[in-house]
Amino acid sequence: MISKILVPTERVNLSYEAIELIYSREWRGWRVYGGGEYLIHKEPGDLKPMSAHWGIEYRGSKPLVWNGRPIGGVDMKSFEEHNWGIDTSVKAGLEFGHPNPGQRRLRLMAEWYKGFDPRGQFYNNKVDYYGLGVSLGF
Secondary structure, eight states, X not given: OOOOOOOOOOOOOOEEXXXXXXXXXXXXXXXXXXXXXXXXXXXXXXXXXXXXXXXXXXXXXXXOBTTBEEEEEEEEEEEGGGTTOXXXXXXXXXXXXXXXXXXXXXXXXXXXXXXXXXXXXGTTSEEEXXXXXXXXXX
16 A cells, blocks of 8 residues: 655745846847846735756757758746755757748747746746646747
């Protein structure tokens, strides 16, 4: 017999407004960006307000496989709330459809993430996951 003891997790009502400044540069299919964010009107009230955000992306212009263009990127965030530990997201895959913004595109992506949970009330939980995704862009 296998038994599991469940420890209840305390629910945190995370809510905030933020001022964010990001600068980016593009060159031959590559884009680098970086900046920061400052939280205002935050709940819980003792949430530390500052964070940094940076990364690099690549969008290929020539088809690679099945007429899909290669795309990928590394996105990193660091929050004062988490003692400036770095949360890292890596995605790579293929994009199908028209390359211009405003046109429909289908993306098949592999993804890996390691850091604090980026989703709402679970922001204090560390997570590590990988997976496959399909998205439609406009």
